[in-house]
Amino acid sequence: MPGNSAVVNVVVAGLGGQGVLxxxxxxxxxxxxxxxxxxxxxxxxxxxxxGSVSSDVRFGERVFSPMVPLGEANFLVVLAAxxxxxxxxxxxxxxxxxxxxxxxxxxxxxxxSLNVALLGVLARQLDxxxxxxxxxxxxxxxxxxxxxxxxAFAIGRNP
Amino acid sequence: MLxxxxxxxxxxxxxxxxxxxxxxxxxxxxxxxxxxxHSATLLRTQAQLAPPxxxxxxxxxxxxxxxxxxxxxxxxxRAKLAEIAAWNETDGPTQVVDGDRSLGIVTSGISYQxxxxxxxxxxxxxxxxxYPPPVETMRRFAASVDRCLVVEEGDPYLYEAARTAGxxxxxxxxxxxxxxxxxxxxxxxxxxxxxxxxxxxxxxPPELCPGCPHxxxxxxxxxxxxxxxxxxxxxxxxxxxxxxAMDTCVCMGAAIGVGLGLRHSLPPEQARKxxxxxxxxxxxxxxxxxxxxxxxxxxxxGHVLVILDNxxxxxxxxxxxxxxxxxxxxxxxxxxxFEDLARTLGIRNVFTVDPIADSDSITxxxxxxxxxxxxxxxxxxxxxxxAAGSIKLREKKTNAG
Ligand SMILES: Cc1ncc(C[n+]2csc(CCOP(=O)(O)OP(=O)(O)O)c2C)c(N)n1
Ligand code: SF4
Numbered sequence: 001m002p003g004n005s006a007v008v009n010v011v012v013a014g015l016g017g018q019g020v021l022x023x024x025x026x027x028x029x030x031x032x033x034x035x036x037x038x039x040x041x042x043x044x045x046x047x048x049x050x051g052s053v054s055s056d057v058r059f060g061e062r063v064f065s066p067m068v069p070l071g072e073a074n075f076l077v078v079l080a081a082x083x084x085x086x087x088x089x090x091x092x093x094x095x096x097x098x099x100x101x102x103x104x105x106x107x108x109x110x111x112x113s114l115n116v117a118l119l120g121v122l123a124r125q126l127d128x129x130x131x132x133x134x135x136x137x138x139x140x141x142x143x144x145x146x147x148x149x150x151x152a153f154a155i156g157r158n159p
Numbered sequence: 160m161l162x163x164x165x166x167x168x169x170x171x172x173x174x175x176x177x178x179x180x181x182x183x184x185x186x187x188x189x190x191x192x193x194x195x196x197h198s199a200t201l202l203r204t205q206a207q208l209a210p211p212x213x214x215x216x217x218x219x220x221x222x223x224x225x226x227x228x229x230x231x232x233x234x235x236x237r238a239k240l241a242e243i244a245a246w247n248e249t250d251g252p253t254q255v256v257d258g259d260r261s262l263g264i265v266t267s268g269i270s271y272q273x274x275x276x277x278x279x280x281x282x283x284x285x286x287x288x289x290y291p292p293p294v295e296t297m298r299r300f301a302a303s304v305d306r307c308l309v310v311e312e313g314d315p316y317l318y319e320a321a322r323t324a325g326x327x328x329x330x331x332x333x334x335x336x337x338x339x340x341x342x343x344x345x346x347x348x349x350x351x352x353x354x355x356x357x358x359x360x361x362x363x364p365p366e367l368c369p370g371c372p373h374x375x376x377x378x379x380x381x382x383x384x385x386x387x388x389x390x391x392x393x394x395x396x397x398x399x400x401x402x403x404a405m406d407t408c409v410c411m412g413a414a415i416g417v418g419l420g421l422r423h424s425l426p427p428e429q430a431r432k433x434x435x436x437x438x439x440x441x442x443x444x445x446x447x448x449x450x451x452x453x454x455x456x457x458x459x460x461g462h463v464l465v466i467l468d469n470x471x472x473x474x475x476x477x478x479x480x481x482x483x484x485x486x487x488x489x490x491x492x493x494x495x496x497f498e499d500l501a502r503t504l505g506i507r508n509v510f511t512v513d514p515i516a517d518s519d520s521i522t523x524x525x526x527x528x529x530x531x532x533x534x535x536x537x538x539x540x541x542x543x544x545x546a547a548g549s550i551k552l553r554e555k556k557t558n559a560g
């Protein structure tokens with residue numbers, strides 16, 4: 001198989017305003033804190049204006065291209081049901097789709113933390129320590145949002 | 160010209176650009192492509208260079224380009240470029256990645272990253288300073304491999320530089336000249352694959368926010384059947400449905416010049432429908448010269464300019480601008496008042512409307528302005544919905560302080 005098979009490819013997709021870039025930033029920071037090489041890239045024509053947004057995160061011992069090649073994502077995290085089909089071609093055969101249907105959204109104290117809750121679901125499958133995730137979440141958000149987002153992460157992480 | 164391939168090189172090459180510029184007294188371009196700007200990779204910073212203390216040193220032949228000084232300046236420029244080219248061959252930011260001699264790839268910028276992944280076994284020549292190009296380095300590299308391919312995004316610049324110097328290299332097939340490269344496409348280039356590329360499902364296009372003050376303006380322009388010379392900002396989304404109310408958009412400030420050109424050249428019944436629409440930030444950036452032209456060479460049918468004053472530079476992240484009365488750090492400063500500016504320049508019809516508080520106001524005023532063969536400036540003033548809260552807080556602070 002061409003390319004570096006030790007690299008983990010994650011794509012986060014959704015609509016503007018849902019926190020796609022925030023989620024990919026937290027993931028990239030977590031991988032960085034784990035001492036890995038990490039690259040992140042994004043497509044957000046006008047992310048605040050409600051259009052499709054997607055962001056690639058790749059980490060491993062050494063990463064070259066910042067973009068996940070088509071059909072090679074190990075994980076696809078989709079924040080909006082409408083974006084599943086738009087983003088699906090990036091997923092490799094047998095890759096894992098993570099979507100809001102996997103969660104009980106009513107448990108979230110803050111609906112806007114859906115992005116972080118889905119990172120919790122992703123965290124079940126990745127070899128990144130929880131304390132690194134927590135540190136990255138705290139670093140990415142203002143203090144008043146820490147509790148709600150750590151709770152959201154836990155809901156995804158330990159259902 | 161320097162071409163970084165990731166965040167680290169964007170940082171390092173910025174410092175190198177300053178060094179080159181200081182050493183040869185020459186402007187240096189740092190080629191920041193979309194992908195380099197919209198990606199983030201790990202970065203090791205360096206100790207900051209202390210800038211030299213500023214002092215004016217007179218250098219009239221070097222800075223005053225009257226013809227007598229410009230002619231020798233041209234010769235100095237060519238001499239500098241020759242020196243930089245020689246330096247680039249021996250000490251430039253060029254990198255060779257050893258690999259199998261069956262395939263050699265010459266590349267630059269982001270394409271380098273895709274190449275390393277798509278052709279992991281190839282020998283790679285990565286060019287950091289692409290102008291003036293290190294052609295002798297390319298020649299030696301090409302001679303060291305069986306097949307030498309240039310992989311670069313967009314137009315074949317390195318390829319043509321190599322071929323002009325008589326270096327035998329291959330270029331990517333024409334279909335890969337268009338659009339961004341990525342790992343999959345570079346694999347196809349290396350394999351010479353000319354089969355059609357898979358079409359991807361279209362994403363959801365962006366839209367003006369619900370409640371955006373620009374919305375009513377574009378509904379009015381649409382319903383009045385205007386020919387709209389537009390400009391760049393959030394409001395460029397007026398081009399898409401449900402508005403479909405923008406006919407041109409070129410570069411910042413072009414709304415006014417293009418609108419005036421249409422007014423001058425179209426038959427009067429069409430000319431009377433032409434409206435220039437520009438955002439507040441774009442207007443202060445490069446619309447004022449157009450307004451002066453409008454006063455100086457008014458079209459026979461007059462003209463209508465709409466300034467969309469949403470109190471911020473919304474598209475690029477809510478920065479202040481000279482029309483807000485606050486500096487980039489939000490501290491109060493002088494304010495350019497659009498109404499005063501237009502009147503001072505001699506425009507008699509100056510209207511201010513709030514397209515949200517009075518949703519018919521923009522239609523009313525547009526209809527009135529379009530009915531006169533005179534110059535009109537309409538200021539549609541209502542803060543961007545997303546910025547309104549912080550604008551209010553800042554105004555309060557300014558008024559209290
Ligand atoms: C020459 C140039 N510089 C910078 C930009 C980036 N840019 C895009 S839109 C914009 C300004 C938009 O502000 P405004 O006109 O106030 O419209 P708004 O987005 O607020 O509706 C800028 C600076 C550009 N397109 N061209
Ligand atoms: S960010 Fe502001 S100006 Fe831009 S579409 Fe939204 S409300 Fe309108």
